[in-house]
Amino acid sequence: MIRRRNQRNREYDSGFTLVELLVVLAVMAVVTAAMTLAISVMTTVSASSTEQYMAMSQVEVAGNTIIRDVASSCNVTAGSAGSWHCSMNRYTWNGTDNLTTIPVEYTITDGVLERTLNGSQKTLIAEYLVNPGTDTTFLQASENNTYLLKLSSRYNDAAFSAIYKVVVKSP
Numbered sequence: 001m002i003r004r005r006n007q008r009n010r011e012y013d014s015g016f017t018l019v020e021l022l023v024v025l026a027v028m029a030v031v032t033a034a035m036t037l038a039i040s041v042m043t044t045v046s047a048s049s050t051e052q053y054m055a056m057s058q059v060e061v062a063g064n065t066i067i068r069d070v071a072s073s074c075n076v077t078a079g080s081a082g083s084w085h086c087s088m089n090r091y092t093w094n095g096t097d098n099l100t101t102i103p104v105e106y107t108i109t110d111g112v113l114e115r116t117l118n119g120s121q122k123t124l125i126a127e128y129l130v131n132p133g134t135d136t137t138f139l140q141a142s143e144n145n146t147y148l149l150k151l152s153s154r155y156n157d158a159a160f161s162a163i164y165k166v167v168v169k170s171p
Helices: 004-014 018-071
Strands: 074-078 084-091 098-107 112-117 123-125 136-140 146-157 158-167
Touching: 004 146, 018 074, 018 084, 018 123, 018 158, 074 098, 074 136, 112 146, 112 158
Parallel strands: none
Antiparallel strands: 074 084, 084 098, 098 112, 112 123, 136 146, 146 158
16 A cells, blocks of 8 residues: 555656746746847847948048049139038049049038039939038138038937048149
């Protein structure tokens, strides 16, 4: 009889108790919640980095394009404080020994910067720029042949600004 009881007890000992299963479920729930939170934070950081990159890259592309044109131009015309005007005659090589000039103008409309070459050929340069005003300007500095370019961009929650100083040199 004692043998039978010991055999029965061994049969019941072969599984998990309800308490053990509930503890395992609680631990798994905590681990799953922590992993979900970590993935959510990584996704948010990734989206924020993408937005910051978009804002920064638009300013850099616009700034580098305008600087390249202004640095190799003559008759540069800048706006006044709070307004936007950027036009010039850019030096180009005509295939022989002579330098010629081509008119270039930059306009910003609804945050889009366009470059017009020779009065007709338009090219989109950058988007998401802050419209002209205090954050986006092109002004002549106090020194001769020196210009200050300030560009700002806003993409969703990210913003970026840069100031460029350009000196025009004669060819």
